[in-house]
Amino acid sequence: MAQTAISSIKSNYDNLNNTEKRIADTIIANPTIAHDFTIQELAVASNVSSASVSRFVKHIGWDSYRDFSVALASHEDSNVFFGEIAETDSTKDIIQKVFSGATNALTTTLEMLDTTTFTAAVDLICNAKTVGLFGIGGSSLVAFNGYHKLLRTSINVQQHPDYDIQLMQAVRMTKQDVGIVISHSGRNHDTLTIAEKLKENNVKTIAITSFAQSPLAKLADISLVSIAEEVNFRAESMSSLIAQLTIMDSLFTAVGFQLGSKTQVVVDNIRNAIEKTRVSK
Structure with a gap:
């Protein structure tokens, strides 16, 4: 099963060298795409040599790249849909698996999140003149969540769901600004x-x-990676979305904490304004 292939990577991850970790990160990020890669395609996607890929699969316990690739793809041959949900699953089973997927995504992303890189992202946001959030499709949910949260800080923030307006906003931004760009695959053309x-x-x-x-990760100055074992485009990458929303919430919390009293003033003003819109008891 794909889970076994992914587990073999994770159990050996700390013992991998930097080159092997690049390969591991590429596969873990989306096994449903990686299993279709030839050894040469995986090498290109990971920016390593084919020989490095061959050494990598042997290091994590597989006799050959073919064996590893077959194991990674084996879930495609089973009678499942939406990741690990089977036709015979009860409602309770489905709920448990969805929650388990979200929990795994959060746990794995947290383990992989580099604190130094995250802190650098927070510093960029805190010192920006304007922060623009960009995302299309499902990623627009993460962008809007960030916009909704960062409005509670003293930072000037902008976000719009329409692609053409996003593009115009990007064109108008300057070196004093910061852009937060969200994409599950990192390969969306727009x-x-x-x-x-x-x-x-x-x-x-x-x-x-x-x-x-x-x-996208290669274009960016800083890349924050969300990781989920059950990442699957057919299921709209639900687990990965949860992890990305949580990364955004963590950025907001850290930014708000760093800005201190400036954030508290904005939060109090917003709270008072919203309170006036509510019907009294």
Whole structure:
């Protein structure tokens, strides 16, 4: 099963060298894509040599890349849909598996999240003139969540669901600003166009993605990676989405804490304004 292949990576992760960790990150980020890679394609996606991939699979306990790839793909042959949900599962089983997937995604992402990199992202946000949040499709939910949260700080923040407006916003940003770009795959053409425009304007960019070696991650100044064992495009990458929302919430909390009293003033004003819209008991 794919889980066994992924588990073999995770159990050996701390013993991998930097090159092998790049390969591991690429596979863990999305096994449903990685299992279709030839050894050469995985090498290119991970920015390593084919020989490094061959050594990697042997290091984590597989006799050959073919054996590893078959194990990674084996879940495609089973009678399942939405990741690990089977047709015979009861409602209780489905609920438990969805919650388990979310829990695994949060736990794994937390374990992989580098504190130094995260702190650097917080510093960029705190010192930005304007923070723009960009995401398309499901990623727009994460962008809007960040916008909704960062409105409670003293930071000037902008976000819009329409792609054309996002592109215009990106074109208008400057080196004094920061862009937070969200994409599960890190390969969406429109999202990459926005990231490229930001880079052209020397805007510091923070990527939130599931692929550590994706084009978006490589374009960004800082990349925060969400990881889920059950990542599956057919299921809209639900587990990864939960992890990305939590990364955004963590950024907001750390930013708010760092800005201190400035944030508290905004929070109090917003709370008072919202309270006036509520019907009294």
